[in-house]
Structure formats: structure tokens, C-alpha cells
Amino acid sequence: MCGIVGYIGNQEAAPILIKGLKSLEYRGYDSAGVSIYNDKINSVKTKGRLSNLEKKLDTVSLNGCIGIGHTRWATHGEPSDVNSHPHMNSTSTISLVHNGIIENYMVLKEELEANGHNFLSETDTEVAVQLVDYYYKQSNNLLDAVYKAIERIEGSYAFGVLCNDEPDKLIAARKDSPLIIGIGEGENFIASDIPAILEHTRDIYLLEDKEVAVVTTEDITIMDMNKNIINKEVFNVTWDICAAQKEGYDHYMLKEIYEQPKVIKDTLTPRLPLDVNNITLDNITLTKEVLRNINKIYIVACGTASYTGLVGKFLIEKIARIPVVADVASEFRYKEPILDEKTLMIVVSQSGETADTLAALRLAKKAGAHVISIVNVVGSTISREADDVLYTLAGPEIAVASTKAYSAQLCAMYLLSIKIGMELEKISQEEFIELRKELYLLPEKVEKVLEQSDAIKKLANKYINSKNVFYIGRGLDFAVSMEGALKLKEIAYLHAEPYAAGELKHGPIALIEDNSLLVGLTAYEQLYEKTVSNIKEVKARGANVLAIALEGNTEIDKIANDVIYVPRTHWMFTSILENIPQQLFAYYISVGLGHDVDKPRNLAKSVTVE
Ligand code: M6R
Numbered sequence: 001m002c003g004i005v006g007y008i009g010n011q012e013a014a015p016i017l018i019k020g021l022k023s024l025e026y027r028g029y030d031s032a033g034v035s036i037y038n039d040k041i042n043s044v045k046t047k048g049r050l051s052n053l054e055k056k057l058d059t060v061s062l063n064g065c066i067g068i069g070h071t072r073w074a075t076h077g078e079p080s081d082v083n084s085h086p087h088m089n090s091t092s093t094i095s096l097v098h099n100g101i102i103e104n105y106m107v108l109k110e111e112l113e114a115n116g117h118n119f120l121s122e123t124d125t126e127v128a129v130q131l132v133d134y135y136y137k138q139s140n141n142l143l144d145a146v147y148k149a150i151e152r153i154e155g156s157y158a159f160g161v162l163c164n165d166e167p168d169k170l171i172a173a174r175k176d177s178p179l180i181i182g183i184g185e186g187e188n189f190i191a192s193d194i195p196a197i198l199e200h201t202r203d204i205y206l207l208e209d210k211e212v213a214v215v216t217t218e219d220i221t222i223m224d225m226n227k228n229i230i231n232k233e234v235f236n237v238t239w240d241i242c243a244a245q246k247e248g249y250d251h252y253m254l255k256e257i258y259e260q261p262k263v264i265k266d267t268l269t270p271r272l273p274l275d276v277n278n279i280t281l282d283n284i285t286l287t288k289e290v291l292r293n294i295n296k297i298y299i300v301a302c303g304t305a306s307y308t309g310l311v312g313k314f315l316i317e318k319i320a321r322i323p324v325v326a327d328v329a330s331e332f333r334y335k336e337p338i339l340d341e342k343t344l345m346i347v348v349s350q351s352g353e354t355a356d357t358l359a360a361l362r363l364a365k366k367a368g369a370h371v372i373s374i375v376n377v378v379g380s381t382i383s384r385e386a387d388d389v390l391y392t393l394a395g396p397e398i399a400v401a402s403t404k405a406y407s408a409q410l411c412a413m414y415l416l417s418i419k420i421g422m423e424l425e426k427i428s429q430e431e432f433i434e435l436r437k438e439l440y441l442l443p444e445k446v447e448k449v450l451e452q453s454d455a456i457k458k459l460a461n462k463y464i465n466s467k468n469v470f471y472i473g474r475g476l477d478f479a480v481s482m483e484g485a486l487k488l489k490e491i492a493y494l495h496a497e498p499y500a501a502g503e504l505k506h507g508p509i510a511l512i513e514d515n516s517l518l519v520g521l522t523a524y525e526q527l528y529e530k531t532v533s534n535i536k537e538v539k540a541r542g543a544n545v546l547a548i549a550l551e552g553n554t555e556i557d558k559i560a561n562d563v564i565y566v567p568r569t570h571w572m573f574t575s576i577l578e579n580i581p582q583q584l585f586a587y588y589i590s591v592g593l594g595h596d597v598d599k600p601r602n603l604a605k606s607v608t609v610e
Pocket of ligand 1: 302303304305348349350351352353354357400401402403490603605606607
């Protein structure tokens with residue numbers, strides 16, 4: 001949520017901040033603003049997209065070589081000019097941008113009001129800047145004032161702070177919200193995420209929780225809460241800036257859908273060497289001995305990543321016969337989960353920053369459980385705090401709706417499940433060789449599904465006016481149906497619900513009427529006939545049926561209005577192929593309805609608040 005960029009150097013700050021914010025707009029896009037120092041701090045901020053801010057900046061010249069910028073996803077107070085960041089103290093001498101939530105802001109606000117501070121906005125963030133102001137008046141030292149303020153603040157924050165009276169520095173601080181420092185030559189940067197500064201530098205420091213940085217043109221000093229200096233390793237970014245650009249596609253989402261054959265190959269093949277009959281899971285030790293000590297597995301994640309968890313649960317339980325609980329992270333820690341040294345937790349996250357997933361990980365670690373993370377963003381908090389990390393090699397995912405990251409997560413889950421199965425001798429060498437062969441064929445099978453893009457576009461236009469859409473499936477298909485329904489909801493704003501196919505007649509079938517659409521997933525062949533019967537029940541009640549089926553299962557043609565066929569593969573891997581048509585279907589409906597595909601309303605890519 002919310003994107004932060006800061007610049008200090010010898011170039012004009014405004015264009016650097018705006019360009020950086022553009023690449024962070026996926027984090028939030030309901031308002032934006034910048035503060036730039038030039039003799040004094042000047043700020044421009046506005047409700048709406050970054051383009052509104054750009055228009056406003058065309059009319060005001062904001063010069064200066066030091067500044068901070070922000071793109072917002074509102075938590076406290078509606079999106080409005082006054083609630084936009086940066087927030088200032090009453091004399092406009094201190095400016096602050098914030099990502100996170102200040103949980104005790106009401107108490108702090110009352111205290112500050114009692115001390116004569118007036119508040120303009122409804123935000124929690126304004127409390128932070130007023131608090132810094134309060135302490136600054138006592139010490140005339142910005143760093144001290146920021147330290148004093150963060151000692152009082154409960155909740156999560158990434159802050160960037162700029163002060164009129166100390167214009168040679170930016171102060172950055174983080175707790176439970178991501179923040180990085182970009183190392184330049186004669187210039188330095190702060191940002192919420194790498195793409196914002198990648199054009200300027202590949203060398204960065206990853207701030208950890210409760211670290212504070214003083215950033216000047218020539219220096220970066222990072223300290224702990226006791227002001228002890230921390231010598232950090234420089235993190236070098238290896239991926240390319242064009243990986244975070246649209247490259248001729250109409251939308252990031254479409255580009256990312258088309259990247260999937262490569263992403264799948266990149267995630268699978270380094271872990272599946274052809275000269276060894278085993279899986280190499282980076283540095284993860286999942287031996288027989290380790291696994292025999294485990295009596296329970298939790299897979300915890302949010303949103304799309306949680307549906308990867310459902311696939312993982314299905315595969316691990318079926319193959320390895322170990323009980324697996326797949327849960328959404330927002331609920332997990334409030335259930336008093338039973339965690340101990342015999343628990344293995346797998347957390348799944350594209351961003352590696354999702355607040356609820358991180359909290360689940362920390363809870364598990366505290367209880368002595370071993371935590372493996374499946375993460376896409378290298379160096380993210382979850383990847384650093386987990387005992388082990390299996391990176392999905394999907395590259396930066398910019399569209400808010402996850403596509404390629406989900407496919408890469410499925411690949412990682414296939415690898416983990418097979419590895420566990422092999423170590424527990426549930427999968428033989430011969431079976432492994434067969435599975436490996438199939439995994440190597442997945443990228444070209446995905447290509448084949450993508451070739452049907454035009455046909456899927458036509459289907460999207462045919463069903464664009466559907467009122468209620470039901471996604472149904474059994475077994476693995478049920479897990480995949482959840483992802484299909486979520487995609488349609490989040491980018492097409494159509495009411496879509498996933499159901500276990502057999503559950504429909506226990507209630508939801510009452511909703512079926514003419515113009516309802518049923519998307520029937522049938523690739524999990526063990527339960528194919530049963531799913532087909534459930535599809536017939538719905539068809540008989542007036543719904544249109546769009547089926548997704550494995551090549552060769554042509555009898556579904558007689559029941560469904562339309563069928564999308566996907567290539568045959570091993571039963572374990574059908575989820576990945578079956579999901580591609582769901583992605584394209586949602587994408588083309590969203591485009592047809594004229595929605596902002598990459599930045600759907602009310603959403604943000606990285607959910608770093610609870
Ligand atoms: O970064 P994460 O994978 O932890 O994010 C989890 C969810 O917020 C994310 O998958 C969300 O559901 C996406 N909008 C799905 O398209």
C-alpha cells in the first residue's frame with residue numbers, strides 16, 4: 001500500500017520523483033503528492049491518479065534537488081487533496097510521507113491537540129509529522145525528533161522526512177512496511193520498491209525493521225533504535241528495467257500473461273537438473289529426517305497466493321499423506337493455531353511484504369516451527385525472515401491482478417510436493433522421471449493455451465453482460481475455480497463466486513437464472529464425470545455454460561454452450577493450464593467493459609496493512 005520515493009542530489013527532484021512514483025503506482029493510486037525543498041519546502045498534492053498531480057505540476061514550477069513523493073492507498077480518511085501526502089507541520093517546515101498504519105494515532109492526536117497542534121486532515125500520518133514537529137521544537141535536531149516520534153508510534157511505518165532547517169538530508173525509517181535506500185554517485189534515493197529507482201542505480205540497502213537512515217547527497221548512515229551504526233551489505237539488483245515496462249502490450253496484465261511460458265521455465269528448470277534424478281530446492285533442506293520430524297504442515301497466504309496454498313494442500317496430502325492446513329493469513333493468527341517445533345509452515349507471497357502473511361510467519365517462528373517461504377520479490381521481508389526461501393522467478397509483476405506470479409507459485413508448489421513425496425518414498429525414481437518430463441513440457445503447453453487468446457476474447461465479449469458468474473470444480477479444479485472468480489471480480493467488477501461443484505445444490509443453485517454464467521472446470525479427471533453431472537444440473541436451470549476441459553474430453557461439447565480445451569498433462573499440473581483461459585477471459589471482459597485493467601478500483605498490489 002502507498003508508494004514512497006525520495007531524492008537528494010544535484011538533479012531536479014520533481015521529474016525523478018514523478019517517474020519513480022509512476023513505477024510505484026501499483027501500490028496505491030487514489031491520490032499523490034510531492035514536497036521539494038528550494039529555500040523552503042513547497043508541496044503540491046492532489047486527489048486522484050498521478051496524472052492529476054502531473055497536470056497540477058505543469059502549472060506550478062517546483063524546482064529543487066531534494067524532495068519526497070507519495071502515491072496513496074487510503075486507510076484513514078477518504079482520498080482528497082487534504083488527506084494526500086506529504087503531510088506538513090503547521091508552519092510547513094517539516095514534510096513527511098508514510099506507508100503503513102499508526103495504530104495509536106487517536107491517543108497521540110489528543111495529546112498533540114492538548115499541546116496546541118491543529119490538524120487539517122483525517123489521516124493517521126498527520127499525527128506523525130506533528131509529533132516530529134513537537135520533538136523538533138525541543139531539540140532542533142531532525143534525527144532526534146524522528147527517533148523520539150517513532151518511539152511513541154505503534155503500528156507500521158515507512159517514513160520519509162524532509163526539514164526546512166536541515167535541508168542537506170532526508171531521514172528514512174521503517175517498521176513492518178518496506179523501504180529501500182538507493183545508492184547513487186553524488187545522489188541517493190529512498191523508495192518503497194526497487195522499480196522506482198532502478199533507472200538510477202542497481203545498488204541498494206534493504207532497510208530492516210526499526211532501522212533509521214540519514215541520507216545525504218554523499219552519504220548514507222543506517223542506525224538501529226539506539227543510534228548504533230549498522231554496516232549493511234549492498235544488495236545488487238540483477239533484473240532489468242524493461243522487465244518492469246509494458247513493452248508494446250496494451251496492459252501490464254496482458255504482458256505478464258504472455259510471459260508465463262518463460263516464467264514457468266525459469267522457475268522449474270534450475271530445480272530440475274537432467275543429470276540428477278532429484279529436485280534441487282536451492283538451499284532448502286527437506287530430507288527424510290527433517291520430514292519425519294514433522295507432524296503437520298500449514299500453508300498460509302492471502303488472496304491469489306492462498307489459492308496456491310489450496311493446490312499445495314491437495315497435492316501434499318494426496319502424495320505424502322501428511323495433514324496440511326491451508327489458511328488465509330488474515331484469519332490464521334487469530335485462531336490460536338497449534339504450532340510447535342514439529343510444524344512446517346509454508347508461506348506464499350508475490351510481494352513478500354503482505355502484512356498478514358508476515359505476521360503468520362512471525363507467529364510460527366516464535367513457536368519454533370520451521371518456515372519455508374515461496375516469494376517472488378528478492379530481498380523482501382518475508383524472504384528474509386523465513387528460515388528458507390524458494391524464489392519464484394517471475395520477475396517484477398506490475399499489474400495489480402496476479403497472473404504470472406500465481407503460475408510461478410504453482411510451479412514452486414509442484415516442486416515442493418514432489419520433493420516431499422520423493423523423500424518420503426511415495427514417489428519412485430521412475431515416477432519422478434515421468435513427472436520431470438511433464439514439467440519440462442509445461443511451457444510449450446501454456447503457449448498452446450495462449451494461442452487461443454482470440455477465441456477466448458470472443459467468448460469474453462459473448463458473456464460480457466452476464467449478471468452472476470459461478471465457477472465450479474471438484475478436487476484441484478475447485479482450488480483453481482477460486483482464482484478464476486477472484487480475477488473476474490477484481491478486474492471486471494462482475495459478481496463471481498467459486499463453489500465446490502457438489503455444493504451448488506445445497507443452496508447457491510437457487511441463484512441460477514437465465515443469463516447466469518457457469519464456468520465449469522473439469523480438468524481434474526478423477527472426478528470428471530461427477531463435475532459434468534453438476535454442470536448438467538445448472539444448465540437445466542437456465543445458465544449458460546462455459547467449460548474448460550482437457551483435450552479429448554469432447555463429450556462436454558454436448559452439454560456446454562462453449563468449451564475451451566487445454567492440453568493434457570499429468571493430473572498434478574492441470575491447474576496451471578486450466579487457469580490461463582480464466583486469466584484471459586477476465587482480462588478481455590475487463591477491457592471490453594472499459595475498466596482500468598492494471599489498476600482496478602479500490603485495490604493495491606502490495607497489502608502492507610492488516
Ligand atoms: O504479494 P502477495 O502475494 O502476498 O499478495 C497477496 C494478495 O494480496 C494478492 O494475491 C491479491 O489477491 C491479488 N490482487 C490477486 O490478483
